[in-house]
Amino acid sequence: MEAAELTRWRQLHPRYTYWCGSLLGGCGEPLTDRRYHSKVCHFAHHPHHTCTRTANGEDSADHLFMKRALHNWIGSQGCKGAVHLPKSATPPGSMIDVDLKGSLRQLRFRLRPDSNGSWGLAPGNTDAPGDKEADWVFGLGGPAPKELLDGVGYVFRIRFETHGAERCPYLGVQQRGKGTEWTPFATAALTTDGLSTPTVDEIRAARRRSTAGAPIQPAGGRSPRSRVM
Numbered sequence: 566m567e568a569a570e571l572t573r574w575r576q577l578h579p580r581y582t583y584w585c586g587s588l589l590g591g592c593g594e595p596l597t598d599r600r601y602h603s604k605v606c607h608f609a610h611h612p613h614h615t616c617t618r619t620a621n622g623e624d625s626a627d628h629l630f631m632k633r634a635l636h637n638w639i640g641s642q643g644c645k646g647a648v649h650l651p652k653s654a655t656p657p658g659s660m661i662d663v664d665l666k667g668s669l670r671q672l673r674f675r676l677r678p679d680s681n682g683s684w685g686l687a688p689g690n691t692d693a694p695g696d697k698e699a700d701w702v703f704g705l706g707g708p709a710p711k712e713l714l715d716g717v718g719y720v721f722r723i724r725f726e727t728h729g730a731e732r733c734p735y736l737g738v739q740q741r742g743k744g745t746e747w748t749p750f751a752t753a754a755l756t757t758d759g760l761s762t763p764t765v766d767e768i769r770a771a772r773r774r775s776t777a778g779a780p781i782q783p784a785g786g787r788s789p790r791s792r793v794m
């Protein structure tokens with residue numbers, strides 16, 4: 566933000582106050598806006614204050630953009646559900662858990678690996694309560710879990726693109742020996758098999774044909790999607 570833009574912003578919002586966001590790993594203390602001509606204007610703590618927030622990059626609020634995108638997506642699927650940001654997540658904001666009402670599936674987002682490069686809980690070793698199965702979605706910062714590549718043949722990935730002041734999520738499908746195929750997260754579907762894109766539909770259909778002993782047809786036809794209501 567340039568100095569003139571900040572001046573306009575202050576005139577538009579004279580009563581706004583600013584706080585260091587605890588959902589971003591911040592300390593919750595007040596911030597002030599600093600107007601500069603020689604560098605980019607920014608928010609700052611009071612001098613001599615030590616903040617707990619360690620991540621300040623463009624991607625540091627991706628979990629909040631994802632949470633909002635998930636609320637919109639759940640509504641668009643005709644479902645109801647709850648989106649949780651577990652407080653135990655390390656680093657902060659690296660986990661999002663989605664519980665869908667009336668569905669036997671849950672969604673587990675792991676946006677960033679821990680400091681050892683590990684995704685923590687082994688996927689497949691699900692922590693979903695009862696009989697629910699989880700679809701796991703991983704950020705870009707770590708290796709694809711082998712359990713999933715071997716078990717179901719793909720791994721869901723998530724990445725974000727900056728559009729104006731927004732961070733827009735894209736869902737990727739990673740397979741062994743192939744490039745990751747990306748689609749806007751908003752276009753993903755929820756089926757009885759779980760989170761779904763055209764690529765995943767084809768992988769699941771091919772594996773079903775393989776399991777049934779039928780010869781595998783080249784991918785091409787898109788399988789119909791049954792919706793979870």
Ligand SMILES: [Zn+2]
Nearest residue numbers: 585591592616
């Ligand atoms: Zn702070």
